[in-house]
Amino acid sequence: MSAKYDDLNKAQLIELLEKRDRTKKLGLVWERDEIAADQAIDENFIACEIVPELSDKSAPWANMVIEGDNFDALRWLRMTLSGQVKCIYVDPPYNTGNKDWVYNDRYMDPEDRFRQSTWLEFLYRRFTLARDLLAEDGVILVSINDDNRAVLELMMDQAMPGMRLGSLVWRTRDTTSAKGGNFSDVHEHILVYAKPNFIFTGNQKSNKKYKNPDNDPRGIWNVDPLTLAFDRNDRERLFYPLHDPKTDIWYPCDPDRVWAYASKERLKPGQKTRSDTMEAHIENGMIVFPERQEIAVWNSKEEVLSAIELGNVPVTPRDKKPLIRIDTDPDFWVGKKVGFGRPGFKKFWKDLRSHVSPLSSWIARMNEEELDDLFTLRTSSGGAGTNEIQSIFGRKAFQNPKPKALIKQLVAQAASSGDMVVDFFAGSATTAQAVMELNAEDGGDRRFIMVSSTEATEGEPDKNLCRDVTAERVRRLNASDDPKYADLAAPFAYLRTREIAFEDLDYDLDPKDAWAALETLHALPLTIYDTARPWNAHEGEAVTLVMVDRYDAALLDWLSDRSRQNVFVYAWAPGQLARELAGVEVEIRSVRDTLVRNFQQ
Template sequence: MEEWIALGQIYFPDDQRVEQWNSIEELRRAMEIGDVPMSGRSPLLRPGLPDLEFWVGRKVGFGVPSFKRYKKELKRASQPISSWIVPQKEKATVTEELTNLIVGTNSEGAKAVKDIFGQKIFDYTKPVSLIRELIRQSTGPADLVLDFFAGSATTGQAVMELNAEDGGDRRFILVSSTEKTEEEPDKNLARDVTSERIRRLNRLEEGKHTELSAGFAYLRMREVEFEDLDYDVEPQEMWSAVEAMHGLPLTVFDADAPFNAHESDESTLVFADKPDQALRVFLELQPAGRPVFVYAWTPGAIREWDLPDTIELRAVREVLKQRFQQ
């Protein structure tokens, strides 16, 4: 240890402190107010630990030294140190001519979630600064970012922060399971944490997150057999799938309307779930030159109409089969 210290390979915390409690009552008061050594946000001394009296009268250090390793000392190249990602506490060691990511630790990620939800609701949250800087270096301002293990939606917040910073239009897809168990059958991480974090960020009206915004939809996935498409796919599911196929923002499906329509600058989508005269009137009012895609489960009745050339009629079943069948 003395040799490592002499070589500068032991990194000591900047806020070193040594405390000594002379009675068990003093130690318990310190634990009550949280004035004890911590591991991240967890106290190392807390009620319920065995042999708490062992620490009475002993010198207890706050902060944990870390060991600095060099590449030449590694026994295996598969366990390299990072010369690219630098913790905030080591920011002063970075020279100006090098390009490094200066990021926080998991404690930053835990604090970010607590600031949004008001309590700790997720373990091992990644720091937003890390994900944000990785996205900055690997994407353009109009790219799509996919996180297939989204967890607490750190990636979503990172994209929102980066867009707010540089005016980009990056989009994100966050995927997470419910993580329900026999003990917690109603648990739904995707609903209660992943998507809820984005909702809360959109609603914040004060603090450092007020400039963040992202239009998004919360969708649940389920498996449908192709032979069951005709009666197992709900109209709102089909409508969302078709909008996504056309690269359009998702809208709320109106189950009571005779038809649903989504107009954009380039085209118009129509879902004729209940073909009738109202749909025909809608089609006749479409501006000339803009293509119209009409989706119907039973397109036969609509084919009898005298449709203009700008209207393309598509059978829902065939479209879904062609798009999703492997």
């Protein structure tokens, strides 16, 4: 047996074999140690400590900036926010070498033939945790370059099975320099993975093209094509000349695009159709015939053939193909009034399945024309993100940030007022600013959680990206005198992750850290735990949280004066507290057991 498995017991070997039996054989495969990955999740407990001097504005804090390895932060968030996050946006490292990613110093070895596997495994562990944060109408949006899009997408298919919605494409810069093969790589992708109930906001459709010139009581309408994308061989019964009984004008059918509705003249006896016949639609005023058009009458077959030869017959609107040909029964048209216009179908505004245009997969440039039936995000070049950083910091405090306009529009499409937005590769906190600006514009109260590491190295041991860039950007926006930032406000708690061995939880889990976790678990903004008090309480609009450090008789009176509906009382020794509160109908939970159970879910 390989030495790789020498340390595994029988149960672990069976678990590994069962997992491999369940693994799909078709798709992306990378080198990974599944047992090591599983053990890493529960290797230790993660606490988050509020750092008051690095937090901004006064408590309670609805927003968070978390300093630490995002694997640790995600484990803490899964314990406290599982199933509660509406939108996650991340711009992860692109696997382009250690010059752009401090984690490469630890995870990436250019000489390692499993270099790609290391990157994929690094992200896989984080995305599987992030998946558990999403609400049933939640979405995760992931930026990636063209070189790594394919492998990342395949990996995410495994991390988030059945959740792939699609991808967005945006042009990152205006330059057209070629990367090789005379191919200009000036675009990136945003992968979209969503839970079942998620929908993009889209945009309200415009009804400016809908009119009611005939005063139809059914309301305003527009003209839709009256044809289907089938030719006469595919739908033979839908290939026929169309007659307007009011004007006695006939319209030839396009051999390559037949009529959308059957004619009762072509139906077999007793045959029924799924929709009304063409004649029924005409009678109901649903067919719009041209009012001003060229009309021809050919008195002999020779005149018809001459018109065909000279091209003097009705043609298709776009490619100008003749609609009357030698092989489409020229005899039929002799002596009839032939219309050169094209009939259409009345589409009423009230009958549209949706008045919202779906989001386009193409992110357009600012100067591109809008599409009628799609809502298109718009952005400037990637360099706009650097200009925004310089405007706030007065220097290039962060390399290659995404443009705020891009992230802002994504968040606007994915998250509404009251929703939680998470970025666990927060970097320069562009996502936080996007949330702040959206709230200022629509009066919403979206909340954000930004996760960032220090990115300290042996050469820069005092570096702290999270403190000096991620959090600092929000601080500066909160305090800015610049009129364009005047309405921005996002008080936040600054938290720092801390590892605790499970066997040491009873001794090392500080009450203030447990309090922060319980507040987050109950969707309450964060406050400072008062260690001088025997118990702390946080009364929210929908829930009241109490954590008892040591029993005090005043707690009984406090509870008696309140409705105990949606009151959650936590204690380190719940059995003892239950005896003290005998007769009081209130749910008492164990601090330790609740957090550990949620952490190990």
